[in-house]
Amino acid sequence: MxxxxxxxxxxxxxxxxxxxxRFRILLAGGxxxxxxxxxxxxxxxxxxxxxxxxxxxxxxxxxxGLGLPHPxxxxxxxxxxxxxxxxxxxxxxxxAHDIPVAEQLIIGTRHPAKAILRxxxxxxxxxxxxGAPAKRRMGDWNWGNEPYRVAKKAPVExxxxxxxxxx
Numbered sequence: 001m002x003x004x005x006x007x008x009x010x011x012x013x014x015x016x017x018x019x020x021x022r023f024r025i026l027l028a029g030g031x032x033x034x035x036x037x038x039x040x041x042x043x044x045x046x047x048x049x050x051x052x053x054x055x056x057x058x059x060x061x062x063x064x065g066l067g068l069p070h071p072x073x074x075x076x077x078x079x080x081x082x083x084x085x086x087x088x089x090x091x092x093x094x095x096a097h098d099i100p101v102a103e104q105l106i107i108g109t110r111h112p113a114k115a116i117l118r119x120x121x122x123x124x125x126x127x128x129x130x131g132a133p134a135k136r137r138m139g140d141w142n143w144g145n146e147p148y149r150v151a152k153k154a155p156v157e158x159x160x161x162x163x164x165x166x167x
Contacts, residue, residue, distance in 0.1 A: 016151075023050065024102055026125040028116050029057045030146050031079075032088045035163035038131040039093045044158065047125060050104035055090045056119055057083045057110040075108055113149040120154060132160040 027042045046053050059075040076139070083106050094101055109115040120128065132147035151158040
């Protein structure tokens with residue numbers, strides 16, 4: 001039998017050790033600020049499960065020019081600063097309730113659901129908390145339908161929180 005080190009060609013990376021998914025919650029945002037109900041639900045679930053919370057905020061990248069990155073299509077400074085502020089608000093809310101934070105991340109993407117699903121697989125997340133609009137918009141292509149797309153395709157439980165409209 002030939003050992004791995006004696007085989008010609010590239011070596012495969014070692015398999016990742018299994019991660020206990022019960023102790024990690026992903027608080028995922030689709031670009032806008034987190035509603036207070038979403039943050040409160042993440043805190044409640046983290047306290048209930050004694051879990052760490054990872055905060056993920058997405059920035060919309062509108063496309064590429066001829067397949068190459070185009071600076072005019074990337075998020076501008078105001079959008080980047082808004083994402084940073086949203087992340088800071090979420091972290092402050094979690095810190096006020098003594099919830100440990102696993103990580104904080106801002107990702108620029110053209111495909112938000114795919115980015116969230118990749119992050120779930122990469123980090124071993126056991127539960128996802130997202131805000132979702134009360135009414136689904138027409139068409140699956142719409143940016144507002146991303147929470148529903150993640151809930152449909154995720155290999156873990158997804159909690160969609162619908163914020164109450166203020167009248």
